[in-house]
Amino acid sequence: MNWSVRPEPFATSDATRLRRDYYAEVAGRYWRRPATEAEIDEGLADDPPDRLAPPTGAFVVGRYGDGGGDEGVAASCGGVRLLDAATAELTRVYVSPAVRRTGGGAALLTALEDAARRLGAHRLVLDTRLDLVEARGLYVKRGFREIPAYSSGPYGQIWYGKELTAPAGR
Template sequence: MSTEWTVLPERYDTPDATALRVDYYYDVASRYYRRPIRAEEIDEGILNDRLERLSPPTGEFVVGHKGGKPAACGGVLMLDGERAELTRVFVRHAFRGTGGAALLMDALETAAVGLGARHMVLNTRLDLVEARALYVRSGYREIPAYCEGPYMEIWYGKELRTDDRATDGTAR
C-alpha cells in the first residue's frame, strides 16, 4: 500500500468525510467540555453544522488520505467576494507529524483561490494549540475579530497567493 498523501476536494457527506467530521467533533468538543463527548451530541453537532455551504460556488470541502486511509479534512467558505473562511481543519491524531497538515492547508488555500478568494480568515479557540501552531507555520497571523460566537477566542488571517498553486493534490 502506498504511503503517499492525497488531498482532494470531496463532498462533506461521503463516508470518509463524515467519519473525519465525527472525529473532529469528538476532539474539539471533548476538549471544550473537558469530558468525552456523547454520540448524540456529535450527531446534533453534525446535523446542525450547515456544511452544505461547503460546495461550489460558496465553498469547498477537502479530504486527505494517507496510504489510502482517510486522515484529514477541512473546508473553506466564501464570506464575500474576496474573503474565505477556513473551517473544520482536522488531522487524525495517528497521522499527525507525517506531512499531511501542510498539504491540507495548501489544498484548502488552493480551493479558496479557485473560488475567487484573495484573503483567508479563521477563528479558533485558545486551547486548540496544535491547530494554532499549524496556522502560524502556514503563514497566518493574528487579526482583529471579524465575527463573534461562543467558541471563538482568537482570529487569524492571511493574504493568499493567486499564482503557482499546485492542482493535482498529491505529494510524497
C-alpha cells in the first residue's frame, strides 16, 4: 500500500469529507462527546478556503491504496498558510484513524513542508491541543520542537516550530 499526497482544492468532495472528519474528531475529543452535524457545519463555516489557497496558502489531500496516486482512497489532509514572508503555519492536519501508523502522517508533513517552501517560507509553526497526542508525537518525530506561543485562542495549548531546510538535490 502506498501514500500519494497532492495539492487539491479546499472544496472538493474528498477534501470536504476529510475536513468534516477532522472537525468531528477534534471537537469530539474537546467536548468529550460526539460532535453534532450542526457543530461541524459551524466549524467549517469559520474556515474560509481563501486562507489555504495560492498565493498565500495550500491545501493537500493524501490518498492511500495499492497504486497510490489518484486511485487511492482519500484518507488525509492538511493545509499551510503564510503568516509572514518567512513563516508558514500548519493547520487542519488529519489522518483517518483507520490508516494511522501506515506512513500517512510522514507523507502528509513532507508534502506540507514542500508546499511551505514553494510559498517562500523558511520556518513552519503550529499550535495544537495537549489531548491530540498522536499529532503531537508525529510533529516531534518529524523534527518539530516546542516554541513559545505565537498565537492566542481557545484551542492552542502547545506550540511547535521547525526550521525548513532545502530538500536534497535542490
